[in-house]
Amino acid sequence: MSAELRRLIREMSVANRLWGAPRIQAELAKLGVEVALSTVQKYMVRRPATRPETGPSWRVFLRNHLRRTVAVDFMTVATANFRVIHVFVVLSLSRRKILHVNVTGHPTAAWTAQQVVEAFPWGDVPDYLQRDRDGIYGELFKQQVKALGIEELISAPRSPWQNGYVERVIGTIRRECLDHMIVFGENHLREVLKEYVSYYNTSRTHLSLDGDCPEHREPQTEGRVYAVPWLGGLHHTYRRKVG
Secondary structure, eight states: OOHHHHHHHHHHHHHOTTOOHHHHHHHHHHTTOOOOHHHHHHHSOOOOOOOOOOOOOOOHHHHHTGGGEEEEEEEEEEOTTSOEEEEEEEEETTTTEEEEEEEESSOOHHHHHHHHHHHOTTSOOOSEEEEOOOTTSOHHHHHHHHHTTOEEEEOOTTOGGGGHHHHHHHHHHHHHTGGGOOOOSHHHHHHHHHHHHHHHHHTOOBGGGTTBOSSOOOOOOSSEEEEEEEGGGTEEEEEEEOO
């Protein structure tokens, strides 16, 4: 192994302290560098191990309909002055792409119904919408979803694992973004999430996508490697510059 590759592995692990060896391996693959996972683990800078995520497997129905299913859910974020802001997330299950995110201090059924409309601006609506039994999904929300020709898949009571794809994404947003930010208000949170979603969809590699991104990212094999920072350097995309 070349000294240059060892240096790059170390630099990636230091600059992206939330990344594990699989993420670094996938990022290197996008640069045309094929390297074993064990090699990445050997040369990356050591950090305390984090607890692995676990969860039950999905229902056969969802596995068979991933391409035409979206999942929605809410998360809450506390601001610097202890105000609680609600975040609504719409996730496409086929490529784990975040289709829509918006924030509000006062979620209503009408506001939530409007978010579903905004998530599909070009009319390419899914066949199914997966959600939990939160009371915010009132009659107006149900009517809007039905008017779009979407069938609702509602989780069983006290079974958050049944909406696990979007639950996992919300956990990722917290661990990779919001846990490292001080939020000052709705506009600030909206801008932070906008940048993170752009990074997540276009640059973040996923094991479930064989090291690709929700929006396909072509590997690069020629040119000097340089880093593109996201969120003030919390994450980076690595590209190659020719010439």
